[in-house]
Amino acid sequence: MPSPAGVRRAERLVLVVVLLALIVNLVAPFFHDGPVLPAVASGLASVLGVGLLRRRPVAALVVVSLAGIVASLGGADPTGAWSIAVFAAFLQSLRRLPAVLVGSVVGVTSAVAVALHEGQVSLERPTASIAAVCGIAAAAAGSAVRSNLRWRAELEGRARDAVENRRAAVDRSVAEERLRIARDLHDSIGHHIAVVSVHLGTAQVTVSDADRATRASLDSARDAVRAVLVETQEVLRVLRLGDAPSDLAPPPDHAGIPSLVASARSAGLVVDTTLRGLDRPLAPVVSTAAHRIVQEALTNALKHGGGQVSLRVEIAEAVLIEAANVRADGGGPATGLCDSGGHGLVGMTERAASVGGRVEHWVEGQVFWLRAVLPADAAGAGAALEEARR
Numbered sequence: 001m002p003s004p005a006g007v008r009r010a011e012r013l014v015l016v017v018v019l020l021a022l023i024v025n026l027v028a029p030f031f032h033d034g035p036v037l038p039a040v041a042s043g044l045a046s047v048l049g050v051g052l053l054r055r056r057p058v059a060a061l062v063v064v065s066l067a068g069i070v071a072s073l074g075g076a077d078p079t080g081a082w083s084i085a086v087f088a089a090f091l092q093s094l095r096r097l098p099a100v101l102v103g104s105v106v107g108v109t110s111a112v113a114v115a116l117h118e119g120q121v122s123l124e125r126p127t128a129s130i131a132a133v134c135g136i137a138a139a140a141a142g143s144a145v146r147s148n149l150r151w152r153a154e155l156e157g158r159a160r161d162a163v164e165n166r167r168a169a170v171d172r173s174v175a176e177e178r179l180r181i182a183r184d185l186h187d188s189i190g191h192h193i194a195v196v197s198v199h200l201g202t203a204q205v206t207v208s209d210a211d212r213a214t215r216a217s218l219d220s221a222r223d224a225v226r227a228v229l230v231e232t233q234e235v236l237r238v239l240r241l242g243d244a245p246s247d248l249a250p251p252p253d254h255a256g257i258p259s260l261v262a263s264a265r266s267a268g269l270v271v272d273t274t275l276r277g278l279d280r281p282l283a284p285v286v287s288t289a290a291h292r293i294v295q296e297a298l299t300n301a302l303k304h305g306g307g308q309v310s311l312r313v314e315i316a317e318a319v320l321i322e323a324a325n326v327r328a329d330g331g332g333p334a335t336g337l338c339d340s341g342g343h344g345l346v347g348m349t350e351r352a353a354s355v356g357g358r359v360e361h362w363v364e365g366q367v368f369w370l371r372a373v374l375p376a377d378a379a380g381a382g383a384a385l386e387e388a389r390r
Helices: 004-031 036-051 057-073 079-095 099-118 127-206 212-241 254-266 284-304 339-354 378-389
Strands: 270-276 305-315 318-327 358-364 367-375
Touching (some): 036 057, 036 079, 057 099, 079 099, 079 127, 099 127, 127 212, 212 254, 254 270, 254 284, 254 305, 284 305, 284 318, 339 358, 339 367
Parallel strands (some): 270 305
Antiparallel strands (some): 318 367, 358 367
């Protein structure tokens, strides 16, 4: 089917010309010598035919074609009615009527109207033949425009289909890659976590009840393993479901920072805390980033520090996170933030930068300092996210 928009544009243009021709055809008899009544009757017939173009296309075609004959039979000039019939032929061929039918009707009636007006048909005055050819040409032009619009619509449809097919192929590729990653994570991480959990369970059985400190450490380790299992399952579900994890647990926020401190203390870490403004609302991405940064800082202090850490979290115009812990030994940058090639520090830096914040770290004597500053408002975080997407 031709493009509806293209057909409408062509129709509007031709209708404007037809309306102008109608006005001229109705007004012209009053300014020229000749019979007025037949000319006005012909003009009214043309008006009626144009009014029926959309609802009764065949009847409209017949009426506008006969308008020229009406003018000629009354002794009036049929040129105005004939020109309207030619434009009507173009419109009806453009819409849906067969060009052969339209061209035949308009061509024959135009030739008859001109022949009646001139009183003869001869080679010296081939006006009737020219009128017939113009009617046929108008019908052919309308059919050609319709075919061109249909061809363009088909090309556009094929282009849209190609784009959709490419998009679907990309989506399938992404989904397959997600599933592959999920399977790899399930096979590797799941296995190792399960082994750790089994060994911790065995250790709990073998430790005597009197050794409360060791048993408490094992309990904390088992709880941490369970938490890792839960988060791993969430990651796997996100990978399998794509970008619509509507039924997953909500991401952690800054309100859970006291729970992180309590968990670290139960694992044996001495935590000196200064927590202010945790009841203030934050943008979700900033809240999650603050939670994760504190979690990483406490985890690394627990693993690689000297058993004690000072944590300061203040939320006001900005989010300030400071952690300081004594290094476990006298040499080297020991906080665990440089563990595995510094991925812990890199991860915190990237997480802070993703919301428009920054992370700094330095060593003073035997103390390793970490400071993170995040924007407290959603505007700052949103600007950072938009910048990251560019």
